[in-house]
Amino acid sequence: MATVPKKSRAAVLVDYNHPAEIQEIDILDPEPGAIIAQVEASTVCGTDVHIFHGKMSEHSGLTLFSRVPLVMGHEIVGRIVELGTGRTKDAADQSLEEGDRIVWAYPWCGKCYYCTIALQPTLCPNVRMYGWGSVREKPYLTGGFAEYVYVKPECHVVKVPDGVDSKVAASATCAFRTVIHNFERFGGLGIQDNVVILGCGPVGLYALALSVVCGAGQVIMVGTPKRRLDLARKWGASHVIDIEEIKDPGERKEMIRKLTDGRGPDVVIECAGPSQAFVQGLDILRSGGRYLVIGQTDPSPISIQARHINLEMKEIVGAVSAAVRHFYKAMQFLKNCRDRFNFMEMLTNTYSLEQVNEALKSMEELKEIKPVILPNQ
Ligand SMILES: [Zn+2]
Ligand SMILES: [Zn+2]
Known part of the structure; x- marks a missing residue:
């Protein structure tokens, strides 16, 4: 089993409109069905810029809103470093093992009217979105601008196919x-x-x-x-x-x-x-x-x-957001159409964790199409 450290460095947005700062956050042991993943790549979304400026906060009128202090980043590819008991397969029935690269859908509750009767889980009022939630609440690490991330048991995951670059896969996990x-x-x-x-x-x-x-x-x-x-x-x-x-x-x-x-x-x-x-x-x-x-x-x-x-x-x-079948189709499209489209051309610069603020600024000023954060480099 890979050795998982007790703490992860993370770029924490302590308050809106203030530069994110590097902090060390506890990595919890995975509960049954959860996954600890090392972040391979996180890409910056336009929504991260809005979150930074507090436009998605409780004052925005949104039903689901961001809460500081938080770790931004919801376009994430992780590499599994520890699997909680009982998590053996992804949503497409492929076996999951340490070292596999994964993407995952938000943890819809699976119990409410939207999840069960309407079959519109992206409207679930009980969801906790990655890159939006307070770093003070368990499981703490739910944003991509960090070395490690905690994938909750409720998150359906799919493997990133071989031959698809992690940076490209990350860029597809929100937009595509x-x-x-x-x-x-x-x-x-x-x-x-x-x-x-x-x-x-x-x-x-x-x-x-x-x-x-x-x-x-x-x-x-x-x-x-x-x-x-x-x-x-x-x-x-x-x-x-x-x-x-x-x-x-x-x-x-x-x-x-x-x-x-x-x-x-x-x-x-x-x-x-x-x-x-x-x-x-x-x-x-x-x-x-x-x-x-x-x-x-x-x-x-x-x-x-x-x-x-x-x-x-x-x-x-x-339609808003996506369920796991859309993640799966996105990953398959990236694999099957990689000769038709050079998806890498959408990715511009790469940034370290310390450079998150620069990456956000660059995104905001439209200098880049998709900045990439590589927290472990
Ligand atoms: Zn629900
Ligand atoms: Zn997004």
Whole structure:
């Protein structure tokens, strides 16, 4: 058995808007079914930046909110160093052993109305999300910006397939599994659907990769900065529109209409974030088209004409987070499509645990697509 230390170094956010500081946190012995994993890689999500600024705190109006002091990081690949008794297989029935690399879904309670009757566990009110919870509460280590992490017995895990880089796998554990959940709820794409994707961050880029593989006709990517749009082109975007160059939403709509036979796209996928992007997406969509909303976190109220939904038959769907089957599909996609897309191109710099604050800043300033934290290097 690998020797597991008693303490783990972790970058702790003691208070919002203050730099995270390195602290030593206790590593508990795993209870039955739990797993102690050494963090192979954690990637930084846009949500980490929001958490840093307190936008996900108890004052945000969210039902589930962040609580300081906390260890951020919810896009994690861990290597098993200790298995609690009874944990022998992953969710896909593959045997689990020390040394295996894993990803895991949040610990839904499995007992509430959403978990059992509605079968919508990502709405479970009793969940404790990784990267959000107080480091003062057991099992303490529930964030990826640390050397070690405690995987709770309620977390369904899947192994990372051989040949998939840990950094790439980490980057898929929030953005991509959410995209897969959204596509599932949306019902997928029709072959040759013309698609517009708003937002070219990791969520938008993964939505692009999936759209291309699902047989979309044209995929038009709208976003900024140029570096991300260049990657979108490489990954199969038929056209890109830089919102820094074409600032007028009316002009962008006209460009898209011309590219889609004057009707507008069959499908719009919103991966941008600001509520105004939602309004613009609804406006661009053709009558009878379908609208997939993935990126909205903006609390600002907006005004729309609800008659779009019946008189123009526009359909609107979205989904939050993901269940373990979406993690599994994400991992399989990364393995099966690794020759089609160089996922490593989305990952920019790597950072040590001491450099977490730098990585967050770089993410916030859009200097990078996906910074990677390597806590054990
Ligand atoms: Zn539940
Ligand atoms: Zn995230």
